[in-house]
Amino acid sequence: MDSKEFTAALGQLRQVRDDIKAVRKELQRLEADRDKRIVALGAYGKAKADRIAPAAGLAVVDVVTLVPHLGPRQQAAPPSVPAQPEPTGDDVQAAAAAPAPGPAGALAPDLRRPEPRPAAADNDTDEQLHDAAGEHVPEGEAVADGAAPALEEPSGQHGQEQQPAPAPVAVPAVEQGRELPSIPAGESGDAWCVPTPNLASKRPNFTQQPRQMAFLDTTTGVLVHRDQTARLDLGTASVSEILTAVYATVPNSVERIYITAGDPWHRDADRYPFLRDSVAAWLNAPVPGWSVESSRGKDRLAGHLVHPRNPVGRWQRGDQHTEIRSVGEWFDPEGADPATVRDAFVLLWKQLRHHWPDVTLMGSPSQTGRDLWSRTIPAKAGSRWAEGYPVMSEEIRGLLHATAGQGRTELILPPRVPEKLPRLVEYDRTFAYAKHTWASGVGAPRRITAAAFAAMSEKEQTNALFAPSHWQIRVTVPDGWNHVGILPAPAAGDRAWYYPAEPGQTFTTWAGGAEVNLALRNPITPWRIEILDGLLWESGTPLRDWSTHLKEAWASLQALAANHGDQRQRTAAHLASRAVRSILLYGIGGFAQRPRITTRSVPVGHEHEIPAGAQIIGSDGEMITWQRSAGFSRDPYAHPEWAAGVWSGARAALLSTKMREDNVSVGALHLPPESIVGFRTDAIYTTHDAPWPYHGRPGDYLKKGHLPGPFTGPRTEEELLSLQTLGRAHLVEEQEAGR
Template identity: 85%
Template sequence: MELGAYERAKADRIAPAAGLSVVDVVALVPRLGPQQSAAAQPESTDDGGQAAAAVPAPGPVGALAPNLRRPEEQPAADDSGAASGKQPTAADERAQEVKAEAEAVTGVASPAVEEAAEQHDQEQTEPVPAPAAVSVAEHGRELPSIPAGERGDAWCVPTPNLASKRPNFTQQPRQMAFLDTDTGVLVHRDQVVRLDLGTASVSEILTAVYATVPDSVERIYITAGDPWHRDADRYPFLRDAVAAWLNAPVPGWQVESSRGKDRLAGHLVHPRNPVGRWQRGDQHIEIRSVGEWFDPADADPAVVRDAFVLLWKQLRHHWPDVTLMGSPSQTGRDLWSRTIPAKTGSKWSEGYPVMSEEIRGLLHATAGQGRTELIVPPRVPAKLPQLVEYDRTFAYAKHTWASGVGAPRRITAAAFAAMSAKEQTNALFAPSHWQIRVTVPDGWNHVGILPAPAAGDRAWYYPAEPGQTFTTWAGGAEVNLALRNPITPWRIEILDGLLWESGTPLRDWSAKLKDAWATLQALAANHGDQRQRTAAHLASRAVRSILLYGIGGFAQRPRITTRSVPAGHEHEIPAGAQIIGSDGETITWQRSAGFSRDPYAHPEWAAGVWSGARAALLSTKMREDNTFVGALHLPHDSIVAFRTDAIYTTHDATWPYRGQPGDYLKKGHLPGPVTGPRTEEELLSLQTLGRAHLDEEQEAGQ
């Protein structure tokens, strides 16, 4: 609190030092969060009211987006008990009928959309009126824009001679072993032994393991024990402890520098799931955490091995040449590459073009991932009557129906304004990414819909106060939802945008993974052996990770190089590097190496899936039940938090659950009164209690 009084204090600088998120810091010290500029603050009046809100400073000229709902139709009452009390209209229904998964979360243009657009043309729909607006500071982070004119247009030209093509080789499998460093139990194939690991340093692990298994084992998965955290109490951050563990001397071994064409050399310093890579002559070894694939909970190494076997068998039904690679991200990318059209003459058989480095950088900076938001009083009561957690099952699999392919078409404000209503509507339903100026409508009394940039790297918040105005980038699914949400349309001005042709590059890959997931889910529910049920459940979680992290892999973040030098050799640290840890003996640094010429880099696909998932977190339709679900269909003061695919609310909704991707599963219930969480740590504590209580309720009801 005292630090908050320091004029130069900033949330994005304090958060890493305190081991908190930016949102946590702002919740504790509101002054460090977004502040309205003095010019934008409403003036007090003598009668206790407020003067008219100040008009924001002039900015780039935008083109007003159309109201996607027919003006003469008012939303019907919602049977969920939500304060919004409104449903999407018949016009919305017509725009969604052709494709089930095109519902405002995939951005698919369809004949139904064109029909609705033609009606808009004929009816000359009035635009959303401009309410008085209050400008909101950008939290100290300004998002990039596309340059004007030919320079910006050149960004839309894909990278020359770089495309995603189907591979003409088969991945070579690598033998793996599974090790619990708490118990010393090692499993390799059918062999189960107990090792003496000493303090579980890298040197002790490699010595003990290779005294038992052949040198052909190239991958050791740690199933429990987290040896890289053994000395965590000696360091201010987990990352420092992990770096020290990875970089400790390993007699006879050296850090892997290269392996043929494999660019994944050297260590990955991650606080929870690090990867260590070493070599001894021609022998190579990786030590990895099985937590990359799934949380093994209390499963022993033999059950974890069985989970990998079941995973491989199920994937083999769809990919006869499947090879499980080191991480789910690598595996997901490899499996996807084997679904690229190969038939000569078929569309995209020559490969999917990779966006320019400028567009990739723009998407990296402006397309966030999951929504993480903690809502505190006075927007919610200090004492909650109860806390219920709803989590979307295998959510990202629901948003892979269509994606943008080919070179993007730039849509400037002038170009958008020159479009007919039909063309504008089709553009707003298509795979797209928009730079927009947004105004929260007067009378709005619910959670925010669109992300705005917050202080800190890739941090976002969601303005919800009536009259607030801000400039941001957002995916087509979210812009679409803001214009036709079940309460009232938001005012959106198009400043710039990227529009892609609609294609299905992820559909086949996703369908195969969903099938494998469903089969393993059924096996986990029905197998007669408890250990095999556990293994099947873990394998189904691994399939989820393959899709989840496979999509994240398409985002292709800038390469980060991590290295260490002995203390006293600071002069060897390259310019532009950031020191991330020091234990008195070694100094660990990292540096961004920019974007590589990665033939499988498609951030436009990852951005589209993430945008669709965030939109569905607010409103989506369960077609089998003709029911709308999501946060906007709950009472406005019942939403406590969002966490990626989960909603935490005080309202016990009766949403149907069929176990399908995208369905909302009631995952926790904590009876009240409950003191509302003020930090992420408090939310996670309540999450744990709520899940345990719901398990007890369900067991008592059986």
Template identity: 60%
Template structure:
């Protein structure tokens, strides 16, 4: 083959690729429409997977994956003859507890009722669909373990010359404007202007803003309009529409490639909160377009109120950080503020070292975030007597008082077994991340407690079927809850683990944010001007985002870089990149870059907080009221769903609320009978209706008073 033939073949290959992309897009639309019809069929009480499967041209297993409620009984039964995991893993000690909430922990045979040995443990099986279990036929993810022997021992170290330290510079504020792309209202400092926006393309926005603000701006916050969705109907997925909006060529502008120490170069493709980064061809201007919804839901507020919210936020933070600067996102800002609480003298003056890449990778794979679970019939009634929402106020702030510090120790099954009961109790109540084998009690009749890997990237479910045995990783707070819950202790066997010293690296940062939040929340209640009350409310929500997303940023996920390449330079696309879109002018691609040398990467902190928050959804002590709250303190069969900080029940609970971080706020109440939700969309629709109904009831009650 000569060069001419080779190049001609490449051209044909590109044409084939483009045609395949178009066909796949059309196929994705057809499959989405088909799946929607299948889910709609579940509304018929006699609908069955075996009737729908041939009509859809799918297997029964495929139908059940799309609509788990259609799972036939023969598929939900536990399989017989499953290989006993105990025969494949070295026997580990059983951790037992007595029946009371304050019972001590003990190794097997140490005085409490003897548990079955690891060798006699029940076969590993999953709970039935509706319990957060994967659909029948699906293969659960297998979580990684610590490498055996010296190789695993080498993981227990820190990355050389990489630590979080107090910054020696001051962040520079960026000129910011606030734009409602629906109305064209633009707020710049104390000026309010109305722009003429014939369309909402990035080119039109940049041209209009820089015409109205000739001296230039560095950040455009879109308060309403979501311009990146304006051609969503032309794409199968929102992310495709966003990528097309960001990457449409703009005369006089190009994608910003970064400057100085700014690592936030290039566009960030996100379906709802994208970031467009542009620089003028002459290099004079650098500007980013981003959504204010990264910070809070503007709730219909005009750009002036949104601007006032950011001013109030900045003032509240300045009361605690004299050098506070609001950056583009709450995660950037929150983490920057945290670095300014790192001690410069005394303990930790040298900073907080970053764990080895192996341990960071292990935590990334084994530490989930918020609990999201929908429990469907028959575990809840087909018709719910009510749907009551309880949402934990500023929840993560409740779990920052203690965090792991230093280099963790490896605690093997043999080491744990050799410890005294007191040492085991201290370890499990401390800052640890544990590889465990779990058995649900044979008479269990409530929701699951510990997360287990489910099919899908980073997906988790919560087995609750009696007698289920599974292997997973979990944090200390969840292990504690499983062992001391108010119903019945679960059987926990320690296989391996990480154990850190207790410390307070986030305590000062969190306290300052909580004080700023309290100040703004009080203004939102007491200010005489309704507009300022709304601005203060939005600012208090922004403080919540600072802590929430600041904690998330510590997790440091492996990064994916998105880029564009002109079609005329197609050979310059990185060889490991995945092409995610293209036009006649350019190709959009993304590729994984792994873990960066981020000095503020501390997934151990995020994992500990997330574990504490998930545990508090189940059981939390209200000290001043001397009572317990959470899902496990509601009657069996009344829990409908969990969503990160919220739990949805079929009946109201007498849970005290003082407006403090972690308290359960009665946020929604929809009277029944209500069809039990079977999809997330149905749950969210009922949630919104419940919030509106409770608000209406509160307004009516206030009016009568």
């Protein structure tokens, strides 16, 4: 193509652009005309949304959005009267069916009855039969596309016709610790569902540059760089002493120093009330010849990360840049020497290279996970999402940040559990989050208000509750419920949650589709759920290839750790498999995109330099450390809707999931109610020794600890962790004695 042809082609391209604009303008005109006609038809006294919708080529809910009075009418509350007569049986039944106080909600359907639900993307895979509530469906029960699975009957109801459990007559409200945000009514709230303009996750067109690493044990002074090992004199292991000793031994091209043992940032922990203060003082101590790193390149972060256990320090000296990081970001080295840790990173890189030929290990598992995921985004022109996955509006990201918790942490106390425990057994789900990455919500969310949900057919409601979604709901714990809570309620404190379980309790919350689904069709009795508002996404597989590759790398390293003839390589392979787990775990957390936190320090006496709105988080008498939230950045890889979906699925599976191969239901709801002592993210602590199958696959429950009793049950998290340590050690002794 010469210059003349290029100029002519540009003119043709401009003509296509103008044609597209004209077609879009005409489409907008036709849509406006259609909407005007719908509104006019809605004025007819006998008009019905389900007759107008097919004529307009729209869903019923879209018609109701335009003509709200065509939706179901809410029954007005009866006026109060001074005195009430003795209630009759009919009165009690009517009271049981009445909604709880508060804004009008739409009652969710009984999901225990078989109803059509969306067909999956690939009917030949085990993952395809993994439903939104985290339960596997036996192959024989997936009779046809769109057929719902046969569900386990509530206990005590076998052979009888299933009836929805009535809501209790008395509906005491839960005292909520904090109020969760809501989507504004009307057009202002609908605007939240529009993705951020000109911001999407796209496949990168560059290759990450590798950074040389060194591995240092600050307790012994052993430093490993490539195949070289040296022993350094680190003095008191200050930042200045470490950098001086390391760069007297290795070339300046080394840009990452991983601390494998010693935690030098805790060396003066006794002087400070909190570990964070000790870390901040260590990072901010003067380093002659070096300054805190400033940004250089779009893949670089600047400044220090003040974390109580895994901090990151960044410095520069002219054109030389370096980081000091904790290897604990990737895995617990479990006493491994620096050479073994180096071998673990080498094995990790080799395994990932099978799936990503251009893999580069970045500073943290979160950064590495995001970079690897970005290289699975469709790139073929014309393929779905080749132009990138849209990023939600800042309002939706903020809503998900405030209303989508992560792991379930709960300690259950007497009288719900015995004062003395006969034993304590720990069951931990292996590589749990990897089990819940099969389907995620993609594209712009669709808002489903209470009126819109009520206007849906029962089939449409069921499909919505099986799809990727996030719901604002009013929940009533069913009468006679005697097990652990299912749905989270906001507690006092930032991002704190608890799980109401008292019969008749009512509370308002937000929850992911997986948990709402489980509450409606759990193996005991359905909960009463009223839909107040919600976000519904198209079901897609943006995480599938990424998680599949990581699971395969993890399985290969697990096999190597079990079968290698050299003990050091077995240990290295085990650590590398833990690093793969961290890549997926923290990669998912990275999608959540917390608000940016800026952390800085100023000398005492310069308090006027601390910006307004900042929070002072530490002071050592010489330096004052402050932090301030900077809100959400325009991060093209921010997808809190994906993280929220994975977390919701994992919390649901902690309560009930079915192992398809074994036809066995596992989870807390399949244990005696009084046996549940607590939860920690993916682990259940119970007094019941359950014979659950374990195949070593993601999502399987591993018996990780066993402590025989009797002993007094834990009353604090610290006591639970102490018993956890004892139980794990005792189980190892039992297993070794049984060999």
